Amino acid sequence: MPNLLAKRRLVRWSGAAGASLATLTVLAGNVLAATAEHAPEAAHGGEHAAGGLPQLNPATFPTQIFWLALTFITLYYLLSKKALPRVAEVLEERQERISRDLSKAASLKEEAEGAMAQVDQSLAGARSEAQALIAQVAAEIDANNHARQAQLNAENAERLRSAEANIAAAKEQAIANVRSISADIARDVAGRLAGLNVDAAQADAAVAAVIEERRS
Amino acid sequence: MDPLHQFQINPILQIVIAGYDVSFTNSAFFMVVAVALIYALLVFGMSGRALVPGRLQSLAEIFYEFVANMVRDNAGHDARPYFPFVFAIFMFVLFGNLVGMIPFTFTFTSHIIVTFTLAATVFVFVTVLALMKHGLHFFSFFMPHGAPVMLAPILIPIEVISYLMRPVSLSIRLFANMMAGHTMLKVFAGFTVMMISGLGAVGFLAGLVPLAINIALTGFEFLVAFLQAYVFSILTCLYIRDALELH
Numbered sequence: 001m002p003n004l005l006a007k008r009r010l011v012r013w014s015g016a017a018g019a020s021l022a023t024l025t026v027l028a029g030n031v032l033a034a035t036a037e038h039a040p041e042a043a044h045g046g047e048h049a050a051g052g053l054p055q056l057n058p059a060t061f062p063t064q065i066f067w068l069a070l071t072f073i074t075l076y077y078l079l080s081k082k083a084l085p086r087v088a089e090v091l092e093e094r095q096e097r098i099s100r101d102l103s104k105a106a107s108l109k110e111e112a113e114g115a116m117a118q119v120d121q122s123l124a125g126a127r128s129e130a131q132a133l134i135a136q137v138a139a140e141i142d143a144n145n146h147a148r149q150a151q152l153n154a155e156n157a158e159r160l161r162s163a164e165a166n167i168a169a170a171k172e173q174a175i176a177n178v179r180s181i182s183a184d185i186a187r188d189v190a191g192r193l194a195g196l197n198v199d200a201a202q203a204d205a206a207v208a209a210v211i212e213e214r215r216s
Numbered sequence: 217m218d219p220l221h222q223f224q225i226n227p228i229l230q231i232v233i234a235g236y237d238v239s240f241t242n243s244a245f246f247m248v249v250a251v252a253l254i255y256a257l258l259v260f261g262m263s264g265r266a267l268v269p270g271r272l273q274s275l276a277e278i279f280y281e282f283v284a285n286m287v288r289d290n291a292g293h294d295a296r297p298y299f300p301f302v303f304a305i306f307m308f309v310l311f312g313n314l315v316g317m318i319p320f321t322f323t324f325t326s327h328i329i330v331t332f333t334l335a336a337t338v339f340v341f342v343t344v345l346a347l348m349k350h351g352l353h354f355f356s357f358f359m360p361h362g363a364p365v366m367l368a369p370i371l372i373p374i375e376v377i378s379y380l381m382r383p384v385s386l387s388i389r390l391f392a393n394m395m396a397g398h399t400m401l402k403v404f405a406g407f408t409v410m411m412i413s414g415l416g417a418v419g420f421l422a423g424l425v426p427l428a429i430n431i432a433l434t435g436f437e438f439l440v441a442f443l444q445a446y447v448f449s450i451l452t453c454l455y456i457r458d459a460l461e462l463h
Contacts, residue, residue: 056328060243064327064333071248084299
């Protein structure tokens with residue numbers, strides 16, 4: 001809408017300018033033609049004897065003003081009515097096209113950024129999933145190890161205990177053996193040296209007392 | 217050999233309307249040529265309406281955007297409706313100057329009456345514009361804002377005179393630049409010709425000096441051709457801003 005308004009004003013002003021130019025030309029032509037009759041040689045006669053500057057020859061003024069007005073008004077008319085609106089149109093079209101392309105590019109960029117964010121998000125999701133999986137597996141392995149360790153420890157303790165029991169039993173056996181042999185030897189020694197006939201139970205009790213005494 | 221001969225107005229077709237001699241002259245012919253070139257550049261250049269412009273279209277668009285930026289930066293956003301006017305002024309002066317750089321052509325902007333008529337058009341245009349926009353308040357333009365009232369008898373005449381001098385300075389700047397440049401080119405070219413005809417073989421060597429100067433001057437003249445068109449239209453923009461804002 002503002003464009004249309006500007007165009008209407010433009011047309012109005014082109015008319016006004018043309019009219020003022022025409023008026024001025026007629027006026028100036030009259031004035032100059034009038035002065036042309038007195039002015040010419042009076043002012044510059046002395047210096048330019050042979051006709052002087054062609055520019056200062058008033059006889060040529062009317063034709064120059066006439067053709068200047070004619071060509072300039074024609075030019076103004078052609079430019080304001082035909083040539084310039086066409087240029088403006090092409091420039092506007094290009095501006096429109098450029099801004100359209102720019103906005104399209106902006107929306108595409110936004111879209112790409114959205115896709116990028118999505119990719120980032122899924123990547124982060126995958127990463128955290130992998131992390132969780134790793135943690136789970138590690139925990140599993142850890143638990144397994146612990147269980148194995150505990151089982152081994154228990155087995156070892158069991159073996160130790162049975163071995164200790166075996167040793168204790170063997171020791172008891174050995175002590176018992178030593179006692180009976182010692183009682184036999186003591187009975188034999190007492191019979192041979194003192195001719196005492198010590199019975200087996202007595203000898204055994206004496207040996208047991210000695211063993212008890214040494215042990216404590 | 218007369219360096220001013222190039223400024224001579226030569227009628228091609230005698231026309232007299234209401235007692236005035238309005239013959240179609242060499243000057244008029246190159247005005248028509250300039251208009252035709254400008255229109256052709258814009259119409260043929262833009263005929264492709266390509267999204268990615270070619271050479272000619274780029275040139276047309278560069279001119280358009282150059283002047284559009286000039287108007288926006290120097291005359292303000294309110295000056296948009298007057299863009300075609302400034303564009304027409306700029307292109308007309310620029311092509312008048314540039315066409316004049318081609319040998320054997322005529323530079324219509326080297327005539328004071330042409331530049332003065334253009335400048336007066338600008339002057340009347342901005343004055344009418346200011347009067348239409350601000351009415352009688354326009355005359356406050358001649359009393360600078362905030363200046364002591366006591367100074368008014370001095371300031372107002374100065375401001376009025378400087379306002380009235382605008383078309384004079386605007387037209388003389390362009391006319392004098394174009395005339396002086398083209399005269400210099402002709403004078404230095406004349407030196408070379410005189411040396412050759414006067415000194416013979418030595419003249420060919422000595423003539424190279426003014427020739428070299430002429431080559432440099434030609435480049436300089438292209439700069440002046442563009443610069444003066446730019447100055448003329450940028451001042452037009454500033455006058456339009458004054459008319460719109462009455463600072």
